[in-house]
Amino acid sequence: MTIRAVRGTRDILPEEVGVWHALEDAARGLLARYGYREIRTPLFEETELFARGIGAETDIVAKEMYTFADRDGGSLTLRPEATAGIVRAVIEHNLLNTDPALKVYAVGSMFRRERPQKGRYRQFHQVDVEALGYTAPTIDAETIELALAYLDACGVEQHELVLNSVGDRHCRPAYVQRLREALRDRAPSMCPDCQRRAVTNPLRVLDCKVAEDQATIESLPRITDHLCPECAGHFAEVRRQLELLGIPYRLDHRLVRGLDYYVRTTFEVTSGRLGAQSSVLGGGRYDGLVKDLGGPDAAGIGFAVGLERLASLVPARGGKTRCHVFLMPLMKAALDPALRLQRELRRAGVATMLDPEERSFKSRMKQADKLGARLVAIRGEDEAARGVWTVRDMARSEQEDVPEERILDHLKEKANG
Numbered sequence: 001m002t003i004r005a006v007r008g009t010r011d012i013l014p015e016e017v018g019v020w021h022a023l024e025d026a027a028r029g030l031l032a033r034y035g036y037r038e039i040r041t042p043l044f045e046e047t048e049l050f051a052r053g054i055g056a057e058t059d060i061v062a063k064e065m066y067t068f069a070d071r072d073g074g075s076l077t078l079r080p081e082a083t084a085g086i087v088r089a090v091i092e093h094n095l096l097n098t099d100p101a102l103k104v105y106a107v108g109s110m111f112r113r114e115r116p117q118k119g120r121y122r123q124f125h126q127v128d129v130e131a132l133g134y135t136a137p138t139i140d141a142e143t144i145e146l147a148l149a150y151l152d153a154c155g156v157e158q159h160e161l162v163l164n165s166v167g168d169r170h171c172r173p174a175y176v177q178r179l180r181e182a183l184r185d186r187a188p189s190m191c192p193d194c195q196r197r198a199v200t201n202p203l204r205v206l207d208c209k210v211a212e213d214q215a216t217i218e219s220l221p222r223i224t225d226h227l228c229p230e231c232a233g234h235f236a237e238v239r240r241q242l243e244l245l246g247i248p249y250r251l252d253h254r255l256v257r258g259l260d261y262y263v264r265t266t267f268e269v270t271s272g273r274l275g276a277q278s279s280v281l282g283g284g285r286y287d288g289l290v291k292d293l294g295g296p297d298a299a300g301i302g303f304a305v306g307l308e309r310l311a312s313l314v315p316a317r318g319g320k321t322r323c324h325v326f327l328m329p330l331m332k333a334a335l336d337p338a339l340r341l342q343r344e345l346r347r348a349g350v351a352t353m354l355d356p357e358e359r360s361f362k363s364r365m366k367q368a369d370k371l372g373a374r375l376v377a378i379r380g381e382d383e384a385a386r387g388v389w390t391v392r393d394m395a396r397s398e399q400e401d402v403p404e405e406r407i408l409d410h411l412k413e414k415a416n417g
């Protein structure tokens with residue numbers, strides 16, 4: 001039996017990687033313009049961090065974490081998301097002391113043991129963006145605008161911004177209590193997940209996708225009708241600024257998101273082209289998380305984009321060019337000058353390859369074509385006798401003799417020209 005990739009993981013093959021580079025480059029370029037710098041945190045953390053940060057009653061923590069015992073008896077978990085680890089690092093290194101308005105991003109793998117399907121993997125990748133220390137609604141609007149600008153930069157069309165406010169520590173407990181009460185009579189006729197959540201984490205009931213439960217859920221009290229004046233004012237200003245910036249959105253009072261740390265603004269961007277897993281990015285405000293994890297009382301807001309989903313929305317990229325110059329030493333004695341030439345060309349920044357195997361002229365030309373080579377430099381018996389290389393311009397199907405003392409400069413000029 002051959003060994004295959006673990007279920008829910010996938011290889012990103014050389015043919016696809018051009019898209020990934022483009023998406024990552026676009027993120028780095030754009031984020032720098034908004035004042036963000038990169039942070040890299042470990043792929044695994046103490047399990048406790050996620051339980052406290054994301055919430056023990058969330059699906060992510062309760063069902064989906066890759067948790068393992070360390071040899072010394074501790075419990076470690078592969079990060080299911082980036083926010084908790086970033087906040088941990090911000091606290092550990094006192095980053096908010098030197099930079100009270102901190103903007104950081106991370107790019108990398110996340111791990112969740114979900115049921116694999118199209119657009120849902122057990123190892124997936126995110127660009128994760130976090131702004132810490134900002135309380136003003138302006139940063140909510142800016143963060144959302146940034147998320148959309150990123151999709152734009154990647155060439156994603158036809159998406160929808162969905163927006164909600166989930167209140168804060170002042171108004172949400174009273175709302176959750178109302179929800180709990182409203183669910184007391186209704187939950188017994190709902191799906192088993194809802195029955196459980198009605199007790200453990202009533203907000204999660206709003207996430208339920210079971211068709212039979214939808215009418216009941218629509219009849220439940222809505223968070224947006226129970227916001228305190230401060231949260232209502234904050235949300236109104238976020239909406240006003242989005243309108244000012246000409247950003248359309250749809251309000252959805254059920255957008256509570258799958259992580260417990262959110263307060264006030266939550267948002268997602270969905271695309272009909274993604275199928276059942278339609279959310280390409282999601283985020284929101286998490287004032288209180290830094291303090292809960294042992295840091296100062298600092299606000300936070302951010303989002304994460306799923307790169308597998310994003311990649312599936314953008315056109316394939318990257319031409320077939322893998323080398324500029326393909327060298328063809330057609331006899332043994334031509335190998336040494338070809339190796340020297342290859343080294344010099346590569347040092348000069350010219351992508352160069354040579355085929356050291358003994359193959360026919362025809363199969364080498366085929367290979368040069370496959371690699372997208374623009375120039376092929378040939379050295380056989382005839383060229384050696386005349387002290388030249390034959391240089392073929394593949395696009396023009398023209399060839400010329402170049403004296404061996406000129407060959408390096410000639411190829412450099414042509415390749416850069």
Ligand code: HAM
Nearest residue numbers: 081083120121124279280281282283284302303304306
């Ligand atoms: P999230 O909504 O759990 O948020 O994930 C964000 C995005 O990651 C999703 O919209 C989706 O594109 C992608 N994603 C999530 N799970 C999977 C999966 N199993 N397979 C493929 N893609 C997936 C967070 O992770 C928050 N930490 C975002 C955030 C940052 N909020 C504030 N700051």
